Amino acid sequence: MDKYSPTIVLNTETEPDGIYTYKEDHVIISYYHLYNERKTGSICSYKVNRETNQLELLTNNRTPAIHNLGTVVVGDTKFITACTANAKVLFFTPNDELKEVNCAIIPEECEVLSTSVGGETLVASRNDGYISYWRLFRNGRWKPVKEVKCHDAEVWTVAMNIDGKTLLSGSDDTYCKAWIDDDMIFKIRFDAGVTDLIWRNQTNFLAGSYDGSVKEFDIRNWKKPLWEGHIDGGAGWRMSDQGNRIIVAGACGGVVEFCQTSNGLFEKTFQKYEPHDSMVYGADALGNDILACSFYDKKVVLWRRNDN
Template identity: 30%
Template sequence: MAWKSRTRSLQVFDTELSADTVEWCPIPQWHNILACGTYQLQKGPDAGPEDAATRIGRLYLFKFRQQGPMCPPLSELQRIDTPAILDIKWCHVPVSERPLLGMATASGELQLHRLIDSQEGRCALQTVTSLGLGPDKLALSLDWSTGRGNSSDVHVVSSDSAGCVNVLSLGENSLTAVSQWKAHDFEAWISAFSYWDTQLVYSGGDDCKLKGWDLRMGPSSPTFTSRRHSMGVCSVHSSPHRERILATGSYDEQVLLWDERNMRQPLSESALGGGVWRLKWHPTHEHLLLAACMHNDFHILHCQQALEGSGGACSVLASYILHNSLAYGADWSQLSLEEPPPCSPLEATEPRQSQTESRTGGHLRIQYESPTASFDTSLEDDTGRYIPESLSPSASSVAGPPACPNPAVDSPAVSCLMASCSFYDHMLHVWRWDWTPQEAGCTGTAQGEGERRAVGEGDGGQAGAPAKYAKCTTHRE
């Protein structure tokens, strides 16, 4: 059966400071809660390159609710000024019956914030505790041991700019350091648990190495060291659905899938054309993987054939290409989307921003009303007349592979709410992806590379630059 893939933008929000991480709450009652973290390097007017530099950040909290076609679905609940934020992750299970958000900061701290009900009757984040990883360090990443719903003996793993990996234990209202060790020669960009055996930890660094660690054996030596990536390893995510399956991403623009039992050779290798900063497995569909690819947008990968041993690259089901800067943060929401996609409230307004792409055969118009308003895209001909999606050579739908979305579930379609954020243009986007059976007599339109791209990268003209340069313009400043 042929499947049709379609993405649709719902809303864009200006975070003012550079946005680099975003997470939907995984706890059922709060699936509509979204957090976004920002990172900004500020320098004094007379300071040298490294003098008087301060890294500032802001933590945003949002609520998503579809209230009708004329109302933006995302509403801001709270903003908290913090040290610059490099990573945020919700604990996958409630702690003291409430969601708990972990945050890695440029001050070298791990901070925990609890989601509570405020006096105004709205949700708000309340600081619970913080713990420093050491002087002159930036905390670069964190992961919870609770990826498969494990609620006992909760731990956090974090990596830092000194190349260290840190394991911490969660108490009632505290974090306690369990172990810290030097894991990489340069920045340890990422650390993660194996969700199937939380005594196993993975780390990736700017030394181009992916390493495994067994906490029962101590950190004196890794269980394996892989040099399969040719540049810095930025992302590691253990599958919560299939035991021993691991996804890794790197500045070398490759996504590798691994079986933990054989770390000498990956199951598959997929070239995505941009440094892979973050990878996220879908929370319920085991074959879907979301990738934030820095200089090459956001992509949804279908990994079924690769996981079944075909050895081929994962196919790209959909790409979200409306960000104009480095693609850093991305996440799936578990919120149910049973209603049809909301219409844009801006179809009758004059655009404030218009950008074109000659390869589409028409003009791409991105319609904005305000930094926090919903927006839509449309394709026009040279006279300004609207080209319907069904007739457009660059319609935002692509034919997917013949496999079902999830063979274990007899589902006619997949509909997902997504969030993504980009760095230099400081934008948070909320969008929807639908994957549905192709109607009889219709064919999907292939979406070529660069189609419907909003040109003008907003990152100093670095669009398309090799991913190895991206690390020099982000968190190493």
């Protein structure tokens, strides 16, 4: 028997591409829709009703098309972030109301693919190879500081260390790069584009790639990963670090889980595609279970752990 069994809990009207669990059995899902060259989106909060096996809509916010759903901490406050196709980073409250409370805007025409905060610095990666920087004003607004050309292709992901100094960037050009200020301190080449980067602590980070790999590195000895796992037929598109388990939206590889073993490293404990019928772009833990969304078939699937 597989570790998890699937139930389709929502068939959506538009394409879902991100999931975040903000409290027990409550989730936020982002959407991206392209029609006649017009890009639209939304960000919605839901309650998971386990008795009816359905998601119950709580809040629906219309937005530009969303490329990436994430979280940041500014001071002591957590926010949901939505990176949009019209050069904006939108900030929302992580609760049932899902209220938009702030916005950072890039003056140039571009698409924002990822964002991260460290200290009082906000960074956003772009589809033109640049990374934009902002600093936090006393009034809580973000002031543009600079734009730096960091890659020769779309910058799919950025991750700023909590120290506000060390930045990781990953791109379609197959490189993960580490920066302090504007100085590159190292770069790691993958066999395909680098799709997601997550700091696990101040020294260790996870890297996902279109080559199907998920790897953990220590920046003090970055030439060799601490461990690496592989997603059959897929990618390390989006990762959710749960401490002793890592949930991965594996694109064409479906839903994937890596769990920590007795030696402190990780091994793959689950991978499944069906009933998803297109790329799985979002996945997060839902207690001991997993909630995942797939794009073109517009499905949200609850993967229930079989020993619950």
